[in-house]
Amino acid sequence: MSSNRRKSKKVAFLLNENGPVTAADLGGKGAGLVELTQLAVPVPPAFTVTTSVARAFSQHGCLPLRLARQLRWGIAGLEHQTGKRFGDAQRPLLVSIRSGAAVSMPGMMDTVLNLGLNPDTVRALGGHSGKRFAWDSYRRFLSMFGETVLGVSRHRFESTLSEIKTRRASSSDEVLGLEALQETCNRFRLIIEGETGAPVCDCPWQQLQQAVAAVIKSWNNPRARTYRQVNGISHHLGTAVNIQSMVFGNRDNNSGTGVVFSRNCVTGQPGLWGEFLVNAQGEDIVSGASTPRPICELKALHPRLYGELEAIVCKLDDHRRQVVDVEFTFESGALYVLQVRNAKLAPEAAVTVATHLVWDGRASKDEVLA
Numbered sequence: 316m317s318s319n320r321r322k323s324k325k326v327a328f329l330l331n332e333n334g335p336v337t338a339a340d341l342g343g344k345g346a347g348l349v350e351l352t353q354l355a356v357p358v359p360p361a362f363t364v365t366t367s368v369a370r371a372f373s374q375h376g377c378l379p380l381r382l383a384r385q386l387r388w389g390i391a392g393l394e395h396q397t398g399k400r401f402g403d404a405q406r407p408l409l410v411s412i413r414s415g416a417a418v419s420m421p422g423m424m425d426t427v428l429n430l431g432l433n434p435d436t437v438r439a440l441g442g443h444s445g446k447r448f449a450w451d452s453y454r455r456f457l458s459m460f461g462e463t464v465l466g467v468s469r470h471r472f473e474s475t476l477s478e479i480k481t482r483r484a485s486s487s488d489e490v491l492g493l494e495a496l497q498e499t500c501n502r503f504r505l506i507i508e509g510e511t512g513a514p515v516c517d518c519p520w521q522q523l524q525q526a527v528a529a530v531i532k533s534w535n536n537p538r539a540r541t542y543r544q545v546n547g548i549s550h551h552l553g554t555a556v557n558i559q560s561m562v563f564g565n566r567d568n569n570s571g572t573g574v575v576f577s578r579n580c581v582t583g584q585p586g587l588w589g590e591f592l593v594n595a596q597g598e599d600i601v602s603g604a605s606t607p608r609p610i611c612e613l614k615a616l617h618p619r620l621y622g623e624l625e626a627i628v629c630k631l632d633d634h635r636r637q638v639v640d641v642e643f644t645f646e647s648g649a650l651y652v653l654q655v656r657n658a659k660l661a662p663e664a665a666v667t668v669a670t671h672l673v674w675d676g677r678a679s680k681d682e683v684l685a
Contacts, residue, residue, distance in 0.1 A: 327385040329362045329392045340365050342415025342555030347655045354634060356627055356652050360396040361559035362389035366417060369531045369553030378528060386523060386558070393560050402519035406443070407436040408560060409452075412526040414533060415555040416548075419656055423542045424554060425463045425533040427526040428596060429456035429561060433517035448566050450496035451488075455565075455596060457503040457515070460522065464529040467510045475502050488604065489594055523558075530556050562651045564596050564644040569617075572597045572644045575610050575624065576658050577632035583660065583667025587611075587625055597642060597653070623650050631655055636677055638668055 328334030328341070330352040338346040345363035352358050364382070371379055390401045390408070399408035409431040414424035429452045432440070441449035458472040476488070479499055485491050491499070504515045516522055533539060534554040543550055564572035573591025578584060590607035592599055593616075599605050614621040624643060627650075631639045635657065642654040660668065669683035 324381060325385070326365050326368050326379065326382060327362050327389045328365070329389065330358065330360070332362075335365065338417040339552075340367075340555075342366055342417055342557070343419050343656055344413060344415030344654055345555045345557050348557065348559075350634075351631075351652055351655055354630065356631070357650060359560045359562050359651050359653070360393045361557055362392060363415070364389075364527065364556040364558070366553040366555045368556070369534050370551065372531050373535065373551075373553065378531070382527070383524060386527065387520075389558060390523070393558070397560050399560075401431055401523075402433075402436065404435045404439050407431055407439050409436075409440075410523070411557075411559050411561055412523070412530055413557045413559070414530050415557050416534070417552045417555075418546075418548050420539060420542055420548070422601065423533075423539040424536070425530050426598070427456075427459050427463050427530070428598060429453070430460070430522050430526055431519040432456045433519070435517075436519070444563075444566065447493045447496065448563070450493060450500060451491070451565055452563065454496055454499045454503060455598070457500060457507065459598070460526065461503065461507045461510075463533075464522075464525050465507060465511050467507055471506050471510070472503060475499065475506065488599075527556050527558070530554070559653070562644050562646045562649075562653075564592070564646065565594055566646050568594050569648050570644075570646045571595055572600065573607070573610065573613070573642075574600060575628060575641050575643065576638060577628045577641075578638045578658075578664065578668060580638065580658050580664050581661045583638075583664035583671070585671070587628060597644065617645070617648070620645055620648060620650055627652060633677075636672065638664075 330348050335341055336346060336349050341363045348358055348361055368379060368382060394400050394408055397408055399406050401408045409429050412427040412430055432453045437449045437453045461467040462469045476499055479495055483495050507515050564570045571591055571593040572595050573589060575587050575589030579588040587610050589610040591610055591613055592605055592607050595605060600607055628639060628641050638658040638660060640656050640658040641652060644651050644653060672678040672683055673680055
């Protein structure tokens with residue numbers, strides 16, 4: 316078999332590998348992660364399953380047989396880079412599974428975080444990172460995996476969590492104690508078993524394959540198809556899948572998550588603009604479960620981290636000559652960037668940005684008018 320043919324069958328690529336770099340192959344998120352890696356921006360280790368797999372699934376109704384083998388290859392690469400092992404009962408590697416269309420479709424497809432957790436890995440995580448953190452991560456995984464992969468109604472999890480918070484007089488998820496979180500996880504497992512007729516899957520490898528399949532299938536969910544129809548995006552592009560080692564914005568009060576832009580997307584004025592949450596994961600901002608804080612407050616809370624974030628966002632803005640939209644997480648004071656894409660601007664902001672680019676000599680009038 317020729318090397319070209321072998322290469323054509325490869326569908327998973329590490330970020331630091333000499334592989335494809337385009338959004339058509341890696342999706343916008345995967346291509347952005349490669350770009351961030353090449354610019355030496357701190358990014359959690361990851362690999363991307365190319366859009367060709369989603370197209371093959373749409374055509375044949377099943378995933379390529381080679382995918383399972385290449386998922387194991389990719390996880391081995393993450394294990395090498397992190398020093399953790401997937402499914403290990405002492406130092407477990409946990410991963411996120413995220414979609415990534417070639418054309419940005421925010422919120423239209425599915426995500427699974429904290430994948431790889433089961434009773435054994437929860438104990439391991441709690442042993443070196445704190446029991447409350449481990450059980451909080453597990454309840455997040457169970458609800459997200461249950462809804463996204465197994466089709467259990469989100470309302471079942473939300474109503475159960477609300478009932479437990481009310482009974483224990485907890486005003487928010489962040490102040491739930493260890494016993495309450497353990498009760499929540501036990502209840503979530505019972506909900507999943509009752510709804511699906513089968514116990515919760517505790518095998519990390521099966522979790523991984525099921526989650527990757529669910530994210531690929533979400534390319535054709537009703538809201539994604541409607542979004543593409545409204546925005547004139549081809550149904551044949553397919554989504555990539557990004558498997559990334561977890562960094563934890565919910566580890567402690569020195570951790571958090573946020574979304575920031577290099578300019579105000581309403582007015583176009585320069586300076587960081589966005590929001591963040593402390594002791595939270597990215598889905599907390601998306602879901603609206605907590606009220607985020609304006610990014611300016613991060614400067615007072617973590618001045619060093621704010622300075623690092625500002626420098627990275629300015630670097631990406633200069634590199635792209637575009638207003639950038641950056642998703643970030645900080646874990647125990649360490650900053651990581653999870654995504655970069657071009658920001659969507661209001662008309663006034665677009666005109667202001669174009670004018671500033673010409674004034675700063677970064678673009679010509681013809682370029683900005685185009």
